[in-house]
Amino acid sequence: MKIISLQVSEDLLDRFEKVRKQSGFSSKSEALRDSILKFIKSHEKFENLEGYRIMTINLVYPVKESLVDEISELYYKFHAIIKAVSDWRIAEKKIETVLVVGEFGFIKDLYQSIAKIKDVSSSIHEIILD
Numbered sequence: 001m002k003i004i005s006l007q008v009s010e011d012l013l014d015r016f017e018k019v020r021k022q023s024g025f026s027s028k029s030e031a032l033r034d035s036i037l038k039f040i041k042s043h044e045k046f047e048n049l050e051g052y053r054i055m056t057i058n059l060v061y062p063v064k065e066s067l068v069d070e071i072s073e074l075y076y077k078f079h080a081i082i083k084a085v086s087d088w089r090i091a092e093k094k095i096e097t098v099l100v101v102g103e104f105g106f107i108k109d110l111y112q113s114i115a116k117i118k119d120v121s122s123s124i125h126e127i128i129l130d
Contacts, residue, residue: 006032042123049104054127057098057111061120063089070117071096078110 008016016031025031061067075082081102088095100107111124 049108049126051104052102053104053107054099054101054129055107056125056127057100057107057114058123058125059094059096059098059114059120060122061094061117063092063094064119067117067119068094071114071120074110074113078106078113081106081110 016028020028020031023031025034059071061071075085075098078100081100082098083101084099086097100110107124111122114120114122
């Protein structure tokens with residue numbers, strides 16, 4: 001096995017250790033390997049998609065005018081594939097679900113643009129119609 005080095009803040013390490021212990025991982029390495037596998041799976045599952053798709057993109061972020069403006073600009077840029085946006089505010093967090101319909105390449109561009117925004121947690125899910 002290869003060894004990797006990782007620098008994190010003390011706060012992040014403390015939080016990681018707390019969750020690692022609660023989750024039953026016996027070591028940091030075991031927990032990090034599990035996290036790396038989940039990261040890879042979440043990104044690979046959409047790697048080879050193409051064609052017309054119906055998907056949802058979910059976002060959670062702190063209510064800050066600068067973030068709201070940046071996300072609004074993306075919604076405007078990708079308005080052709082955005083069919084609906086539902087949002088809720090809980091405490092100081094904003095939660096949004098975006099329904100997107102269109103060619104996967106455009107959906108992926110929108111999702112990757114959202115995922116690059118600092119302080120925004122996001123996920124994407126395909127809707128399968130039978």
